[in-house]
Amino acid sequence: MAIKERMSGNEAVAFAMKQVNPDVMPAFPITPSTELPQFVSSYIANGEMDTEFIPVESEHSAMSAAIGAEAAGARTMTATSSAGMAYMWEMLYVAASNRLPIVMALVNRALSGPLNINCEHSDSMGARDSGWIQIYAEDNQEAYDNFIQAYRIAEHKDVMLPVMICQDGFIISHGVQNIELLEDEKVKNFVGEYNPRHYLLNADETLAVGPYAVSCYGMEAKRAQAQGMINAKQVILDVAAEYEQVSGRKYGLFEEYCLEDAEYAIVAIGSVCGTIKDAIDNLRAQGIKAGLLKVRVFRPFPGREMAQALRSCKSIAIMDRSESFSSQGGPLAAELSAALFQAKSQAEVIKIVYGLNGRDFTVEDGEKLFADLKNIVQNGSKETEEYRYIGVRE
Amino acid sequence: MNGLTEIRWHGRGGQGAKTAALLLADVAFSIGKYVQGFPEYGPERMGAPVTAYDRISDKNIRVHSNIYDPDFVVVVDDTLLKDVDVTSGLKKDGAILINTEKDKEEIIPLLNGYEGEVHVINARKVCKETLGKYFPNTPMLAAIVKISKVIQEDVFLKEMETSLKHKFAKKPEVLEGNMKALKLALQEVC
Numbered sequence: 001m002a003i004k005e006r007m008s009g010n011e012a013v014a015f016a017m018k019q020v021n022p023d024v025m026p027a028f029p030i031t032p033s034t035e036l037p038q039f040v041s042s043y044i045a046n047g048e049m050d051t052e053f054i055p056v057e058s059e060h061s062a063m064s065a066a067i068g069a070e071a072a073g074a075r076t077m078t079a080t081s082s083a084g085m086a087y088m089w090e091m092l093y094v095a096a097s098n099r100l101p102i103v104m105a106l107v108n109r110a111l112s113g114p115l116n117i118n119c120e121h122s123d124s125m126g127a128r129d130s131g132w133i134q135i136y137a138e139d140n141q142e143a144y145d146n147f148i149q150a151y152r153i154a155e156h157k158d159v160m161l162p163v164m165i166c167q168d169g170f171i172i173s174h175g176v177q178n179i180e181l182l183e184d185e186k187v188k189n190f191v192g193e194y195n196p197r198h199y200l201l202n203a204d205e206t207l208a209v210g211p212y213a214v215s216c217y218g219m220e221a222k223r224a225q226a227q228g229m230i231n232a233k234q235v236i237l238d239v240a241a242e243y244e245q246v247s248g249r250k251y252g253l254f255e256e257y258c259l260e261d262a263e264y265a266i267v268a269i270g271s272v273c274g275t276i277k278d279a280i281d282n283l284r285a286q287g288i289k290a291g292l293l294k295v296r297v298f299r300p301f302p303g304r305e306m307a308q309a310l311r312s313c314k315s316i317a318i319m320d321r322s323e324s325f326s327s328q329g330g331p332l333a334a335e336l337s338a339a340l341f342q343a344k345s346q347a348e349v350i351k352i353v354y355g356l357n358g359r360d361f362t363v364e365d366g367e368k369l370f371a372d373l374k375n376i377v378q379n380g381s382k383e384t385e386e387y388r389y390i391g392v393r394e
Numbered sequence: 395m396n397g398l399t400e401i402r403w404h405g406r407g408g409q410g411a412k413t414a415a416l417l418l419a420d421v422a423f424s425i426g427k428y429v430q431g432f433p434e435y436g437p438e439r440m441g442a443p444v445t446a447y448d449r450i451s452d453k454n455i456r457v458h459s460n461i462y463d464p465d466f467v468v469v470v471d472d473t474l475l476k477d478v479d480v481t482s483g484l485k486k487d488g489a490i491l492i493n494t495e496k497d498k499e500e501i502i503p504l505l506n507g508y509e510g511e512v513h514v515i516n517a518r519k520v521c522k523e524t525l526g527k528y529f530p531n532t533p534m535l536a537a538i539v540k541i542s543k544v545i546q547e548d549v550f551l552k553e554m555e556t557s558l559k560h561k562f563a564k565k566p567e568v569l570e571g572n573m574k575a576l577k578l579a580l581q582e583v584c
Binding site: 170175271272 | 430454
């Protein structure tokens with residue numbers, strides 16, 4: 001029987017961390033991180049979990065300590081947000097390229113400036129090429145479920161890569177909502193014991209982690225790392241299928257909402273997807289064929305699969321909650337446009353930047369965007385730029 | 395209201411508007427409702443205007459935007475009336491609840507011509523008589539429960555007692571004061 005609760009996203013992920021109970025958690029425990037490490041340290045102080053919590057003096061040190069712990073053979077996690085992850089930057093690459101299956105809970109918040117603490121995806125999107133698997137959530141339930149699935153993906157022998165479990169800052173992390181939790185035993189059985197194949201504290205196998213690679217070896221290491229990311233796609237699906245057996249909740253690389261016969265589609269990531277679903281229900285009641293593709297996994301990028309799912313659409317709006325200053329849209333728009341081009345899609349595409357610095361996006365904004373998509377198809381032309389902002393004062 | 399009630403709280407940093415919004419979500423959850431309780435984060439400092447929100451529904455809630463057309467508005471501090479357009483978007487068939495020492499007649503002209511129901515409560519008086527300290531969120535919570543009818547009053551009191559008992563297990567005297575404040579607020583709001 002599922003346990004019915006109400007929790008913030010931070011509380012939900014901290015609870016998942018308690019249930020998974022990894023060996024080590026190095027974390028910088030205060031701002032720019034959220035209250036998440038504080039919740040976990042309370043569980044530890046109360047004896048509810050026996051993770052070794054290492055309060056470090058910076059996020060660079062947090063990721064360095066996580067790398068050390070994971071390389072030693074300990075199941076390791078950390079948590080951070082916005083500028084905290086920016087400060088980990090150098091070590092993010094070290095963790096991924098050394099094939100260390102660390103799991104990080106990331107609360108997506110804006111990077112400065114202007115100085116702002118609200119929701120944006122600029123922190124994780126900036127790290128999209130660091131080699132971490134990235135999984136995003138629409139709400140607290142998904143953040144919880146994603147964290148429980150994370151180690152099974154990260155530690156899989158065909159993957160061996162770190163995973164970032166992302167949730168929208170404040171909107172999800174600090175908003176309280178209903179949630180269904182799994183029993184401790186179910187989580188423990190699902191995640192299982194960690195038995196690393198190669199680790200530094202194994203006296204029977206001497207090992208170097210992170211040595212210098214001259215040019216005649218380095219590229220092979222990168223190629224192998226890329227293969228881990230390619231393999232992750234199937235592993236994520238397999239783990240999700242198994243998780244459905246335990247939880248009754250279905251996950252994939254992305255979610256299709258009313259997409260089967262959709263003529264007009266929005267593609268987006270995170271909490272905005274719930275708002276767009278409400279807009280779609282309103283429009284479907286009027287006979288408008290609107291649909292949503294909600295991206296769950298951004299790394300590895302399921303481009304071909306998404307292009308296939310969008311095949312019936314005449315016009316598509318791709319929404320980014322971060323600006324990449326390419327002058328032609330954000331990261332999701334750029335990568336999905338490329339995938340649509342490869343799939344020879346004839347759909348009209350507009351690239352939307354929204355929600356920066358916590359700017360709100362409403363059901364009405366969603367309905368208006370669908371009206372624009374319909375207009376583009378019916379009038380055969382784009383009234384405004386194909387790369388544009390929603391919700392900004394010009 | 396299609397089974398969905400939306401409430402917007404206006405307070406000042408340090409008065410507990412966010413806590414009250416989360417408490418209301420908690421109580422509604424305990425009687426089986428779907429809930430959302432969330433603050434809007436601005437500059438975090440004592441005294442700055444703060445907004446918090448509640449959605450209470452019989453169905454799963456998916457929307458993740460702020461609330462622009464609330465059914466109810468709660469104003470925890472009447473000095474906000476001159477700075478913040480508290481009735482913005484407030485539905486005519488809804489209501490506004492204001493913590494003030496003034497009479498309703500003095501308050502109504504400050505509400506930008508709002509045509510719906512106006513309720514006032516002197517939370518300072520309620521707190522003085524029951525808690526001995528000024529924590530306006532406790533009486534405001536009871537008052538909005540009564541006005542919005544999202545929860546039956548007796549059920550609300552029972553749930554609050556259980557929740558406060560748990561929260562203040564080591565301070566039973568706090569429980570008694572808070573329960574008195576809730577009950578008095580239910581009588582005092584007009």
